[in-house]
Amino acid sequence: xxAPSGPDTRSAGAVGLLLPAALAEAVGGQRxxxxxxxxxxxxxxxxxxxxxxxxxxxxxxxxxxxREQQPGVYSRICDETGAVRRYVNLYLDGEDIRDLAGxxxxxxxxAQLLVLQSIAGG
Amino acid sequence: xxxxxxxxxxxxxxxxxxxxxxGASGSSPWLSSTVLAIGTRKGLWLATSSDRVTWELRGxxxxxxxxxxxxxxxxxxxxxxxxxxxxxxxxxxVAVSEDLGHTWQEPQEQAIAFPEDTGATLExxxxxxxxxxxxxxxxxxxxxxxxxxxxxxxxxHFELVxxxxxxxxxxxxxxxxxxxxxxxxxxxxxxxSVHVAISSGxxxxxxxxxxxxxxxxxxxIANFMPQEYPEFGQCVHKVARDAGNxxxxxxxNHGxxxxxxxAGDRWISIADGLPADFGFxxxxxxxxxxxxxxxxxGSAGERNPPQGxxxxxxxxxxxxxxxxxxxxxxxxDFNAVLRDAADVDTADPAGIYFGTRGGEVYASADxxxxxxxxxxxxxxxxxxxxxxx
Numbered sequence: 001x002x003a004p005s006g007p008d009t010r011s012a013g014a015v016g017l018l019l020p021a022a023l024a025e026a027v028g029g030q031r032x033x034x035x036x037x038x039x040x041x042x043x044x045x046x047x048x049x050x051x052x053x054x055x056x057x058x059x060x061x062x063x064x065x066x067r068e069q070q071p072g073v074y075s076r077i078c079d080e081t082g083a084v085r086r087y088v089n090l091y092l093d094g095e096d097i098r099d100l101a102g103x104x105x106x107x108x109x110x111a112q113l114l115v116l117q118s119i120a121g122g
Numbered sequence: 123x124x125x126x127x128x129x130x131x132x133x134x135x136x137x138x139x140x141x142x143x144x145g146a147s148g149s150s151p152w153l154s155s156t157v158l159a160i161g162t163r164k165g166l167w168l169a170t171s172s173d174r175v176t177w178e179l180r181g182x183x184x185x186x187x188x189x190x191x192x193x194x195x196x197x198x199x200x201x202x203x204x205x206x207x208x209x210x211x212x213x214x215x216v217a218v219s220e221d222l223g224h225t226w227q228e229p230q231e232q233a234i235a236f237p238e239d240t241g242a243t244l245e246x247x248x249x250x251x252x253x254x255x256x257x258x259x260x261x262x263x264x265x266x267x268x269x270x271x272x273x274x275x276x277x278x279h280f281e282l283v284x285x286x287x288x289x290x291x292x293x294x295x296x297x298x299x300x301x302x303x304x305x306x307x308x309x310x311x312x313x314x315s316v317h318v319a320i321s322s323g324x325x326x327x328x329x330x331x332x333x334x335x336x337x338x339x340x341x342x343i344a345n346f347m348p349q350e351y352p353e354f355g356q357c358v359h360k361v362a363r364d365a366g367n368x369x370x371x372x373x374x375n376h377g378x379x380x381x382x383x384x385a386g387d388r389w390i391s392i393a394d395g396l397p398a399d400f401g402f403x404x405x406x407x408x409x410x411x412x413x414x415x416x417x418x419x420g421s422a423g424e425r426n427p428p429q430g431x432x433x434x435x436x437x438x439x440x441x442x443x444x445x446x447x448x449x450x451x452x453x454x455d456f457n458a459v460l461r462d463a464a465d466v467d468t469a470d471p472a473g474i475y476f477g478t479r480g481g482e483v484y485a486s487a488d489x490x491x492x493x494x495x496x497x498x499x500x501x502x503x504x505x506x507x508x509x510x511x
Binding site for chain 2: 022083117
């Protein structure tokens, strides 16, 4: 899937969320949601040594920002415990975050997180 | 919490291809009509009829979304339709329609969500139940995992009923085949009591609007447990309240059909006269005392119409005797009718409705004596609800 046109997350120093069409409908058809960069606190990066103060955040922090910015989209991606729903997959550079460090996976400034629904269903 | 027009992924509906409430003729086809909402494993259909014999069907709304619970809330005039919807991808929510299912609104965040301290995740909304007319904003929800929620704003936002969630029996409640759920909520029309039916936990009653709860299963067998008559743990499938006596309840169980004349203090069997005591459905007439319907299935090991011959059974004597009715039903059908896939309307004579796991929906305009086909070849029917408009 190629990145749709939209705000440049790299120049903005933020991270982006690429939405599937079903979720993009909730935000006026916008496929790329930019989650603005904020000062990164120790609480944001937790104990993960790969995160740094130069703009990297964890997936968990990105999802928290999504909850603030687009609660309707967030509640479809994550349940009320904060877990990514069973049949929703988040990819970073082609890798499912479940195969990386889950929500502790570090997103460098400018990274884009691809949201896809799984093929589950009958 | 803001409501938003339902452009969220649940609603990939067919409103554009459907006639609007004003219809092509310019007159309202909804005048003096019956609307039947049909929730299935993959979407919602709506059928409309002026005579409850011939039906016009439209749908699906909520494509690829399960609709396990529906409720018409007619307490304030124009009926509002509430739908407990559940996407395998995007989770559950409550959608509300103010125009009989033509357009929908959903809260941005889940209308029903477990508080953070519970660590629980809402799986499915099994029951949506508007309270009585003197409590106009109150709507109850029975959910999976086993829990009850209550809304004070007409169903837009619900709060967990802590008294039941914190009940000491909860760790010992089991799961029915369909999942662990509080699938029935019955608020009393005359006092502060509320009954809840749990699969598999049994019947519980609160006398203080949900603050505290006790098990009321005396006389109900649980032949799948080592102790046949435990205090709780029974697998009750549906409970209905008598129209004339609010203390009189009827229960269809996982083996056993019962009546209580004292709000659940003691249950007695009313299964004599039925071909089987297994089934999911229990309906009570909306205004005539002692009149109830059930749809038996063969047994716990044979969850189909007995011998493949579907029939509706009616009692006008509070279960003392039963009449069989099958006119208009297939001679041969091996599809079950689930607990909320049946309803009774408020007309006189009352209409009876039910849908099967084979995707057929039937309606009776004469209190269950004869049936007409409303729809066929739908996905598994999970719930039906009727309203007169």
